[in-house]
Amino acid sequence: MAELIALPGFTLTEYDGGAATFEAAKRVLTLIAPDGGRARVSSEGMGVEADTSILYNEETGRLQTVGQSTFTPDTGDPIESASLIFDISEERGSAFGAETSYSEGGANWLVTGDMPFAAADSSFMSHARFTSCDLEEPHYHFETDEIKIVGGNVLVARPVRLYFADVPVAWLPFVAQSLSQGRSSGILTPRFSVNDIVRTSGRYRRRVSNIGFYWAMSDYSDALVALDWFSQTFLSMTGSLRYSFNRQFLDGDLTFRRYWRVDGSSELALDTRHNWDLDERTQLRMSGRYASSNDFIRENSFNPAEVTQSIDSEGGINRRFNWGTASVGANRKQYLSDDRTEWTLPSANLSLSTITLFRNASSDARFYNNMTWSGSASLTRRTLDRVQPDVFSFSRANTETTTGSVRSTLSLGNLSLAQSVQLRQSGTLGVPEALLVMRESETPALITGSPVQDITDSDLTWQSSVSYQQQLIGSTTITPRLAMSGNMFRSDTSAVASSLVSAPARVSFGGTLKTDIYGFYGGFGGFEAIRHKLSPSIQYEWSPATSPTQLQRQLFRSRALQPKNAISLTLNQTWEAKRRPPEGDSAVANLAAQLDS
Numbered sequence: 001m002a003e004l005i006a007l008p009g010f011t012l013t014e015y016d017g018g019a020a021t022f023e024a025a026k027r028v029l030t031l032i033a034p035d036g037g038r039a040r041v042s043s044e045g046m047g048v049e050a051d052t053s054i055l056y057n058e059e060t061g062r063l064q065t066v067g068q069s070t071f072t073p074d075t076g077d078p079i080e081s082a083s084l085i086f087d088i089s090e091e092r093g094s095a096f097g098a099e100t101s102y103s104e105g106g107a108n109w110l111v112t113g114d115m116p117f118a119a120a121d122s123s124f125m126s127h128a129r130f131t132s133c134d135l136e137e138p139h140y141h142f143e144t145d146e147i148k149i150v151g152g153n154v155l156v157a158r159p160v161r162l163y164f165a166d167v168p169v170a171w172l173p174f175v176a177q178s179l180s181q182g183r184s185s186g187i188l189t190p191r192f193s194v195n196d197i198v199r200t201s202g203r204y205r206r207r208v209s210n211i212g213f214y215w216a217m218s219d220y221s222d223a224l225v226a227l228d229w230f231s232q233t234f235l236s237m238t239g240s241l242r243y244s245f246n247r248q249f250l251d252g253d254l255t256f257r258r259y260w261r262v263d264g265s266s267e268l269a270l271d272t273r274h275n276w277d278l279d280e281r282t283q284l285r286m287s288g289r290y291a292s293s294n295d296f297i298r299e300n301s302f303n304p305a306e307v308t309q310s311i312d313s314e315g316g317i318n319r320r321f322n323w324g325t326a327s328v329g330a331n332r333k334q335y336l337s338d339d340r341t342e343w344t345l346p347s348a349n350l351s352l353s354t355i356t357l358f359r360n361a362s363s364d365a366r367f368y369n370n371m372t373w374s375g376s377a378s379l380t381r382r383t384l385d386r387v388q389p390d391v392f393s394f395s396r397a398n399t400e401t402t403t404g405s406v407r408s409t410l411s412l413g414n415l416s417l418a419q420s421v422q423l424r425q426s427g428t429l430g431v432p433e434a435l436l437v438m439r440e441s442e443t444p445a446l447i448t449g450s451p452v453q454d455i456t457d458s459d460l461t462w463q464s465s466v467s468y469q470q471q472l473i474g475s476t477t478i479t480p481r482l483a484m485s486g487n488m489f490r491s492d493t494s495a496v497a498s499s500l501v502s503a504p505a506r507v508s509f510g511g512t513l514k515t516d517i518y519g520f521y522g523g524f525g526g527f528e529a530i531r532h533k534l535s536p537s538i539q540y541e542w543s544p545a546t547s548p549t550q551l552q553r554q555l556f557r558s559r560a561l562q563p564k565n566a567i568s569l570t571l572n573q574t575w576e577a578k579r580r581p582p583e584g585d586s587a588v589a590n591l592a593a594q595l596d597s
Contacts, residue, residue: 013043017054027058033067045074048084061089069095077101081115092119102179107132113147123149128157140164144175153180183216188226205231212238220245233300234259234267249277259296268292281320285329288313294336310335316347324352343383351376371412379404388430398429400454414469420462427456436493460488460500476515483508489555496551503556504548508564510541526580533574540567 018034031054033039038049041056041063048054052067062085069084071093079100086093095115102109113128124147131141144157155177162170176189191210199206212226221243228236236259244251252274259267273287289311291297316329331344352375360369384399405422430452465483472478487503519532543564548556 011044013041016040029056029058030054031056038070047072048086050084060087062087063093071095079115079118090119092117094118098125108134110134111147121150125149137165142175149179153178153184154186155179183222185216186214188212188214188224205233207231230300232262234261236260251275267296283318285317286315288315289334291334294334294339297336322353324350326350339387341385343385345381345383346379347381348379349376350378368412371410373408373410375406375408377404377406392430392432392435394428394431397431400427400429401425416467416469417465418467419464422461424459424461425456426459427454429454431455455492457491457493458489458500462486474516476513478511478513480511481509483510487556494555497555501551501555503552504546506543506546508541508543510539512540513538523578523580527577528580529578531576531578533576535572535574537570537572538567539570541565 015029015031017031017039018037019032021030021032022028023030031039031041033051033053038051039054041048041054047070048063048065049070049072050065050067051069053065055064055066056062057064064086065084067083069081070078071081071084071086072078077100079095079098081095081099082097084093084095094117097112098115099110099112101111109130109132111125111128111130113125115123115125117124126146128147129141129143131138133139133141141163142157143161143163145159147155147157149155156174158174160172160175161168162172178184178186188210190208192206192208195204195206207228207230209228210226211229212224214222214224216222221241223239223241225240226238228234228238230236236257238255238257240253240255242253253272255271257269257271259269261267268290269292270288270290272289274285276284278284290313291311311334312332314329314331316327318325318327327349329344329347331342331347333342335341354372354374357371357373358369360366362370379402381402382400386396386398388398389396402425403422405420407420408418410417431454433451433453436455463483463485465481467479467481469477469479484505484507486505488500489497489503490500491497514535514537517534517536519534521530521532523529541564545563
């Protein structure tokens with residue numbers, strides 16, 4: 001038998017049944033199913049089963065089943081039917097009372113109906129119904145008069161009625177759905193509502209979107225072009241390109257949209273995002289959004305979040321070195337609600353890796369050995385641009401803020417010495433010079449048109465502190481702290497602070513008492529045990545009053561005078577749960593028992 005099967009030029013057909021009859025004159029084979037079983041015929045991956053009999057006419061090349069039948073193609077899902085006729089030579093057939101299924105959108109759809117024609121390239125069904133509810137009486141289902149499946153990839157049905165139980169609730173002239181798995185090029189599914197077909201009011205503006213074509217260029221990129229028509233408002237075209245090259249750690253997308261208004265004007269919108277890991281230490285990120293008209297978005301968007309949100313663009317690069325980490329970035333926010341624009345350019349950060357000074361083995365180390373030092377620095381510049389009114393107002397003026405800071409920490413065991421310096425410069429741009437010598441409530445005509453200048457305020461703060469952490473019992477620690485801080489200020493609008501003026505130095509003393517409290521509880525449901533961690537912390541800070549000069553009292557007021565005596569309580573808690581091991585996983589259960597013991 002094995003040698004016959006292996007002969008070249010022949011195909012294998014298997015017959016399985018309780019009995020068989022063959023009419024030699026008519027060349028008709030009848031395969032009868034056994035009691036309680038089914039008759040089967042299979043060839044080249046295709047199979048036919050019937051619970052009564054299978055009849056094959058060699059002259060016509062047709063195969064016919066009697067009784068409940070199952071047809072299993074070489075590819076695709078099996079088809080259950082009350083009876084089946086299949087023409088082997090032409091590879092097409094008919095099934096009555098057919099039932100099959102297919103997966104789409106994460107759901108398994110059940111389709112029933114008559115299938116008068118079925119072939120490899122196309123199939124037809126009539127009086128069909130389909131649903132994703134697998135109950136005997138489904139909660140909902142669709143009914144249609146005709147279904148056509150083209151190449152096993154596209155399903156078209158017309159007309160389509162939606163039922164909840166046996167109550168009709170919606171009607172569509174047709175439905176088109178792709179059945180193919182993964183990405184494939186093709187026509188996009190248009191989006192519209194029932195009101196766009198049958199208007200309930202003459203003032204209703206119809207809208208049809210997503211009319212276009214999708215192109216799967218490769219496994220790593222795709223593109224689409226689509227039209228959006230909004231009656232009496234605009235016609236838009238959207239072009240989109242996406243790519244993802246995992247081997248190069250590169251991915252991104254670009255979306256371009258052009259609007260043509262009914263009055264002949266046009267608008268433009270861009271949206272892009274790109275990520276690239278140049279190597280294991282360097283990451284490049286960029287994203288951008290642009291709209292030529294904020295009013296156009298506010299007038300035509302139906303999304304409340306979109307109307308009040310900002311159009312954000314950002315970019316940056318991060319680089320990790322052996323000695324530290326550096327990053328440079330920029331950000332732009334365009335607010336749709338009030339037409340203001342915020343820029344952050346640049347935003348630079350530098351963090352140095354911890355350096356060990358006077359390194360030595362622990363056994364030979366002296367008190368100054370193995371101390372550690374770390375440092376960081378940052379620089380940020382922010383600008384705020386607003387639509388300017390006809391008359392200058394400080395509340396609507398454009399502003400610019402630059403902030404720079406440097407921090408350093410030196411640790412020797414539990415002893416820590418920290419220093420920090422921060423400089424903040426705030427500027428108001430385009431201030432009329434006449435306003436600097438007049439009150440804002442004066443006649444606007446005297447201010448409008450006068451020369452302008454930028455005014456700035458500078459604030460320099462510094463702090464130096466020393467602290468020591470002492471462990472008491474378990475995780476309980478107490479950390480006394482001594483700090484000294486100062487402040488310097490200058491302003492273009494102050495006659496007495498045209499250069500930096502120092503505030504009185506402040507000395508403060510305080511401490512922090514912190515501990516952890518644990519609680520263990522039995523499990524419930526799918527959890528075997530519960531752990532509760534409670535971390536209370538008490539902070540105390542005291543700073544004496546200062547003796548400022550008259551100039552310091554005039555500039556810094558209460559900030560330089562008031563003493564400080566404050567206590568605060570912080571409470572953090574964490575809940576953790578341990579899941580039970582899966583049933584039958586004895587290895588995990590035994591390991592858990594060993595750890596618990």
